[in-house]
Amino acid sequence: MNSIKYITVCILLAVVSGCDTDQLSAIETDGSAPGPVLNVEAEPLPGAARLTYTLPSDPDLLYVQAIYKNKAGRDMEFKGSYYTNTLTVDGFPDTEPRTVDLYTVDRSGNRSTPVTIQVIPKTPPVLTTFETIVIEPDFGGASISFINTSKADLAIVVTTPDSTGNMAVARTFYTARDTASFSVRGYESVSRPFGVFVRDRWGNESDVLLQELVPIYEVELDKTKFRELSLPGDSRTNEWGGAMPYVWDGRVTGDVPGFGLHTGNASTGVPKIITFDLGVEAQLSRFSLQTVQDDRHWYNDVSPKRYEVWGTTSYNPNGSLDGWTKLLSITNIKPSGLPIGLFTDDDRTAGRAGDEANVPNDMPRVRYIRIRCLENWSGNTNMVFSEVTFWGNDK
Structure with missing residues (x-):
């Protein structure tokens, strides 16, 4: 009885082994090269050429290959699918004539004899x-x-x-x-x-x-000269333990005491605005705003998403924007585009850096600044941020 079982197992192993051998040997290769492309035409492009051709009728054709040598003598290779009859050859450094060899390649890796053409690209x-x-x-x-x-x-x-x-x-x-x-x-x-x-x-x-x-000449403006102003219509900045002077104290922090300013959470639909004095008249060159430094506030909460920076050398005490110049319109962008609460390393790196913007050279000299929030990441107009910095010519 044991002998019969042994023989049966051997037969089964032989059958299985034979099946595996058959499956492995099913992949066939041939040594016949496909035919070359025909009727090649070259359309000059900037630094490139678009090649069109007639494909051979070989049933196992896989792709068309174009090769030319760059200035360093290295082969530049491009491939075109057998589903199409066009191929773009790119990377030419000038408008000098270039020799391009075209091959067809089949599924067995066989390559046709080359068809050599000359292309003259447009200025790259x-x-x-x-x-x-x-x-x-x-x-x-x-x-x-x-x-x-x-x-x-x-x-x-x-x-x-x-x-x-x-x-x-x-x-x-x-x-x-x-x-x-x-x-x-x-x-x-x-x-x-x-x-x-x-x-x-x-x-x-x-x-x-x-x-x-x-x-x-450019210098970072001296933050010890900054002073808070409060004009009619301005928002409070001391909600949740915030205060305007915290945004020019040189500290960029997370949600800890002295984090920055906060205008609250109440939604009115009206843009919130704050005003302060730079303490010196300057031709501004750059601006930076950094939000509270943690996942709760990067691209979230009432951190500014769309806001404006306005400036003037004198202001109307009634709180209107008459006489003010809009220096910048800024949109805070999350690099990954992920939903709120999800982050990549790039998101956090950009969050730490904050918003940075160059003030156009044709903007007037200013002393007084207003930041006007149009939309935050929660969909209303409140704002919270940790630090603000200006550069420019204060001479």
């Missing part, structure tokens, strides 16, 4: 954008503006001497917008060179635009 975005760059003196540094008509993924790189006197990267601004401007700051008001060049995602770089500039 890395060069057209470079031609539009404007560098101007700015508060504590320089402002850079540009036009990127192709909305290409580009990096605008700014260099200036470091502490050793060697040119070093001061900022890299990544963009896919059609037009933008940004600043590099933190330098004394003495002549220094600034260099700007453009780099694309393929590693191509433009020439360097080099200019000698004198940064406009």
